[in-house]
Amino acid sequence: MASMRDIKRRKSSISSTQQITKAMKLVSTVKLQKxxxxxxxxxxxxxxxxxxxxxxxxxxxxxxxxxxxxxxxxxxxxxxxxxxxxxxxxxxxxxxxxxxxxxxxxxxxxxxxxxxxxxxxxxxxxxxxxxxxxxxxxxxxxxxxxxxxxxxxxxxxxxxxxxxxxxxxxxxxxxxxxxxxxxxxxxxxxEEDGVEEETPKNTAxxxxxxxxxxxxxxxxxxxxxxxxxxxxxxxxxxxxxxxxQAMDSATSNAEEMISDLTLKYNRARQGSITQELTEIIAGADALS
Missing domain, CATH: 3.40.1380.10 (ATP synthase, F1 complex, gamma subunit)
Known part of the structure; x- marks a missing residue:
């Protein structure tokens, strides 16, 4: 499992990329209108x-x-x-x-x-x-x-x-x-679709x-x-x-990746806190 530091670094990198894709989407939208x-x-x-x-x-x-x-x-x-x-x-x-x-x-x-x-x-x-x-x-x-x-x-x-x-x-x-x-x-x-009626106007x-x-x-x-x-x-x-469209999809994908990394980071942080508490309790029991 990736460390909290690695997850935080990756999340920061994706956030920077997301800002770029948002800006490119905005520029493309303005150009598209023209x-x-x-x-x-x-x-x-x-x-x-x-x-x-x-x-x-x-x-x-x-x-x-x-x-x-x-x-x-x-x-x-x-x-x-x-x-x-x-x-x-x-x-x-x-x-x-x-x-x-x-x-x-x-x-x-x-x-x-x-x-x-x-x-x-x-x-x-x-x-x-x-x-x-x-x-x-x-x-x-x-x-x-x-x-x-x-x-x-x-x-x-x-x-x-x-x-x-x-x-x-x-x-x-x-x-x-x-x-x-x-x-x-x-x-x-x-070729014309169907049969056109022949008249002097269109056959001359x-x-x-x-x-x-x-x-x-x-x-x-x-x-x-x-x-x-x-x-x-x-x-x-x-x-x-x-x-x-491509930048909009990229921005949405980045948002999903950030949400997934946030969940992983919180789980890793919770696991780290639980481990520290367990070690403190175990140390207190050993001293008593």
Whole structure:
């Protein structure tokens, strides 16, 4: 059984750790409120952007464009969005597992990492880290997303890669965060649930001015950039939500450990007092 001194020292150490986790929880809560508001304000725009481009592509007809055509040769780029800091539960490891368990072969994958934790985890699993833009996660902006997309789209247009994916954590609410893997290019038109009634309005082909190729060359990069920026915004909110939950659990666990150690300390102290009384009584009996 541990001595009273050891128990007291351990209890003091856990109390210090508990103060740290409480402070980190408070900081994460404040950051989460700001990130959550930002995510809620920007999500409608990205949802409408996705719906608009999907609707547009459904009515383009058979257009021969690099952003729409599938290719067999080339690498598969995965833009990963994680954090630069740990202590966020399974937030970072879930993205690493998502990519590792996907259908993307490790030898064909090139990682464009945004967040050092994801880059380190994928590098340890043998993935090629093509570009590391971890500094973006400190304060992500639309311009940062555009720079990343410009470099990736350039490699796609030059034929170095044949597919582009985006791995990030979708922010549903404060306690629910869902890792997602989206295919950005070549653009695929999502299938409708159920049968839509055919009318002249929804079956007429889209009319482009000046032409389809130039219009798509402008629209698709903005579409991809918007999705990447939306992922950055949601990832920041998800990170702070995950860290807040992790620190809350750590604080609760520390409280339970302190209670358990307090009980053990009191028992050890009571045993020590009982032993001393027994020795005093035994000594008094011996003298008498």
């Amino acid at each position: 990130a959550k508001s930002r995510a809620e304000e920007t999500t409608p725009y990205f949802n409408h952007m996705y719906a608009t481009v999907s609707s547009l592509l459904k009515r383009t007809g058979n257009i021969d464009h690099p952003y729409l055509n599938k290719r067999d040769e080339g690498k598969k780029v995965v833009i990963t969005v994680t954090s630069n800091r740990g202590l966020a539960g399974g937030y970072n490891s879930n993205i690493v597992k998502l990519i590792a368990n996907s259908d993307i072969p490790k030898e064909d994958a090139q990682i464009y990492a945004i967040g050092s934790k994801g880059a380190d985890g994928l590098k340890a699993k043998g993935y090629e880290i093509k570009v590391d833009n971890s500094e973006i996660m400190e304060a992500p902006t639309y311009d940062d997303a555009r720079e990343v997309c410009d470099s990736v789209l350039k490699a796609y247009e030059e034929g170095e890669v044949n597919e582009i994916y985006l791995a990030y954590t979708h922010f549903k609410n404060t306690v629910v965060h869902e890792p997602k893997l989206l295919k950005l290019l070549p653009v695929e038109v999502p 082909l889209m009319s482009f001015e000046p032409n389809e190729e130039e219009a798509l060359a402008m629209i698709i990069p903005k579409y991809v950039t918007s999705l990447v920026y939306g992922a950055l915004v949601e990832a920041v909110a998800s990170e702070n939500g995950a860290r807040m």
